[in-house]
Amino acid sequence: MTAQVEATQALAAAVAEQREKDMQFKALAANIPGVVFRSLIDDDWTEIYISDGIEQLTGYPAGDFVDNRIRSCASVIHPDDRAACERITQDARRQPTLLLSRISRAAQGRLGAWASSARSRL
Numbered sequence: 001m002t003a004q005v006e007a008t009q010a011l012a013a014a015v016a017e018q019r020e021k022d023m024q025f026k027a028l029a030a031n032i033p034g035v036v037f038r039s040l041i042d043d044d045w046t047e048i049y050i051s052d053g054i055e056q057l058t059g060y061p062a063g064d065f066v067d068n069r070i071r072s073c074a075s076v077i078h079p080d081d082r083a084a085c086e087r088i089t090q091d092a093r094r095q096p097t098l099l100l101s102r103i104s105r106a107a108q109g110r111l112g113a114w115a116s117s118a119r120s121r122l
Contacts, residue, residue: 025049037065037073041089044072059106078102 029036029051037050047065050073055061064070077085081101088099 039073041093044068044074045089047073057105058103076103076105078104 026049029049032051033053035051035053035057037054038048039050040046040048046068048067050062050065052062054065058076060071060076065073074082074085078101085099085101088097091097
């Protein structure tokens with residue numbers, strides 16, 4: 001077997017393993033009440049994954065948030081809470097973090113609460 005064939009087979013196995021892990025994560029996230037998400041620590045907190053629970057919390061479907069397709073999570077943070085949220089989110093680079101903020105909801109612009117615990121390997 002050539003090195004190229006071995007590398008191709010190893011890559012295919014790694015991709016299959018990652019798909020399995022992703023399916024397990026999504027199955028777990030679907031059974032956790034509330035919102036489960038994974039985001040980048042960038043200016044808009046770009047969502048890589050967000051569970052369907054976000055719709056109950058914000059009134060917007062999860063698909064709106066993934067890759068900031070229509071809106072970002074940062075866009076629903078109440079303007080008065082934005083600066084504090086940015087500081088707390090930056091702290092997530094170094095340690096587990098708890099964030100509590102008001103959010104703007106789709107229906108009548110009502111406010112709700114958003115709480116999250118985050119940790120980043122960056």
